[in-house]
Amino acid sequence: MANLTIRKLDDAVRDELRLRAARNGRSVEDEVRVILGEVVAGQPFEVPPAAPAPRPQAAVASANGLARVTLIIGGGIAAYKALDLIRRLKERQIHVRCVLTKAAQQFVTPLAASALSHERVYTDLFDPESEFDAGHIRLARECDLIVVAPATADLIAKMAHGHADDLASATLLAANRPILLAPAMNPLMWNNAATRRNVLQLRRDGILTVGPNAGEMAEAGEAGVGRMAEPTEIAAAAEHILRPPHPRPLQGKRVLITAGPTHEAIDPVRYIANRSSGKQGFAIAAAARDAGAEVVLVSGPVDLADPSGVSVISVESARDMLHRVEAALPVDVAIFAAAVADWRVANEGEQKLKKTAAGVPALQLVENPDILATIAKLENNRPPLVIGFAAETEHLIENAKAKIARKGCDWIVANDVSPATGVMGGDRNTVHLLTREGEDISVDSWPVMTKEQVATELVARIAKAVETKS
Numbered sequence: 001m002a003n004l005t006i007r008k009l010d011d012a013v014r015d016e017l018r019l020r021a022a023r024n025g026r027s028v029e030d031e032v033r034v035i036l037g038e039v040v041a042g043q044p045f046e047v048p049p050a051a052p053a054p055r056p057q058a059a060v061a062s063a064n065g066l067a068r069v070t071l072i073i074g075g076g077i078a079a080y081k082a083l084d085l086i087r088r089l090k091e092r093q094i095h096v097r098c099v100l101t102k103a104a105q106q107f108v109t110p111l112a113a114s115a116l117s118h119e120r121v122y123t124d125l126f127d128p129e130s131e132f133d134a135g136h137i138r139l140a141r142e143c144d145l146i147v148v149a150p151a152t153a154d155l156i157a158k159m160a161h162g163h164a165d166d167l168a169s170a171t172l173l174a175a176n177r178p179i180l181l182a183p184a185m186n187p188l189m190w191n192n193a194a195t196r197r198n199v200l201q202l203r204r205d206g207i208l209t210v211g212p213n214a215g216e217m218a219e220a221g222e223a224g225v226g227r228m229a230e231p232t233e234i235a236a237a238a239e240h241i242l243r244p245p246h247p248r249p250l251q252g253k254r255v256l257i258t259a260g261p262t263h264e265a266i267d268p269v270r271y272i273a274n275r276s277s278g279k280q281g282f283a284i285a286a287a288a289r290d291a292g293a294e295v296v297l298v299s300g301p302v303d304l305a306d307p308s309g310v311s312v313i314s315v316e317s318a319r320d321m322l323h324r325v326e327a328a329l330p331v332d333v334a335i336f337a338a339a340v341a342d343w344r345v346a347n348e349g350e351q352k353l354k355k356t357a358a359g360v361p362a363l364q365l366v367e368n369p370d371i372l373a374t375i376a377k378l379e380n381n382r383p384p385l386v387i388g389f390a391a392e393t394e395h396l397i398e399n400a401k402a403k404i405a406r407k408g409c410d411w412i413v414a415n416d417v418s419p420a421t422g423v424m425g426g427d428r429n430t431v432h433l434l435t436r437e438g439e440d441i442s443v444d445s446w447p448v449m450t451k452e453q454v455a456t457e458l459v460a461r462i463a464k465a466v467e468t469k470s
């Protein structure tokens with residue numbers, strides 16, 4: 001049969017064809033062959049609507065219901081993944097307009113971004129064609145979300161300091177839309193004090209982040225935290241912001257969560273820690289975010305990616321954690337899931353302790369501040385609902401009941417962390433929820449669940465309690 005050429009194909013049909021082809025891992029031509037085969041077999045190909053219907057509770061709905069993202073591509077090795085991100089966003093019916101920094105163009109071409117986004121790509125702040133009507137302001141405003149991927153150390157630093165000397169930074173500075181960063185850099189750059197400060201500043205400014213993840217770096221033999229989140233993760237995080245899941249029973253509520261272990265220094269290189277992975281606290285943070293809460297997560301050192309849409313504050317010691325928790329008040333709900341060290345070393349060495357003939361150094365321990373009790377007993381600013389976690393290896397319920405009274409909190413989530421349960425570091429948890437009404441304490445024992453299920457259930461209980469109180 002002669003080749004078939006179709007001219008003047010409707011835009012919506014062409015887009016749908018490309019989407020279907022990408023989803024099915026076929027070329028567009030092969031996809032058309034399959035569709036024609038289906039038609040012949042009596043399964044007609046449906047023409048999609050010109051624009052997808054708006055989701056009822058989209059956080060930011062554009063006039064035509066199509067969510068719009070301005071994607072700023074920074075100059076990192078992960079820029080090639082930004083091309084896949086364009087496809088992933090478009091698959092989700094999100095319109096994408098790209099800005100490439102000068103450095104980004106060393107890694108990917110404007111032509112590739114343009115071909116994938118089906119849009120003109122912007123690169124130059126002083127471009128007379130787009131700046132005759134302040135194009136950088138339009139790029140910042142004519143969208144529902146700005147995504148920066150990869151967000152290089154340099155772009156992050158520029159944002160933190162309010163620079164605007166190129167199109168990307170000027171657009172970011174002029175933005176009045178949510179901004180989602182997908183940082184990507186070498187682990188040493190990510191852990192550099194300057195980057196840590198800049199990221200903290202941006203989070204305080206309300207900038208959202210997804211990743212970076214832990215893993216292998218482009219540089220041979222290097223690994224650590226710094227890999228850009230995968231395009232599907234970034235697209236999911238973007239969609240989460242654009243079309244938040246519902247119901248959102250904690251909308252308008254501020255929830256504070258602590259997670260992970262604390263590290264208590266013995267000397268500059270050694271510390272006392274525990275086996276907490278932070279997974280349960282992180283899962284609760286994500287569930288509270290999904291329920292619509294504004295979430296602050298104060299986390300000890302963990303090997304987990306920051307949940308998107310959550311303000312994450314990283315700390316080391318129990319004392320740091322308390323300071324950050326106090327600074328985050330007032331909140332409507334405080335959940336203390338961190339495994340805070342009970343003790344720290346009183347005589348912390350200023351220099352690395354050495355083996356000497358004098359024998360083994362004596363470590364003197366002093367008690368750490370009790371974060372749960374401190375917050376639960378506050379006279380001013382006490383959160384209306386204070387929830388502690390009790391990690392016990394024996395007499396779980398009795399110890400948890402004693403703890404609820406001793407600490408002055410409202411609820412305790414008690415979990416058995418004996419090594420045989422695999423709770424510490426594992427993905428499942430068996431918990432008992434103790435709730436206090438005056439002198440009465442009720443115990444509700446839940447079946448074994450994943451930590452995500454425990455989080456969802458706990459957040460549902462919290463939502464109910466918050467609703468009853470108000």
Ligand SMILES: Cc1cc2nc3c(=O)[nH]c(=O)nc-3n(C[C@H](O)[C@H](O)[C@H](O)COP(=O)(O)O)c2cc1C
Pocket residue numbers: 073074075076077078101102103104151152153154155184185186189
């Ligand atoms: C091969 C190569 C790879 C690079 N990868 C990264 C990276 O992954 N992350 C990063 O922050 N900087 C990376 N850089 C450095 C940036 O390109 C440089 O800081 C640049 O000024 C960033 O520009 P931007 O702010 O426009 O993104 C890399 C540089 C080179 C030469």
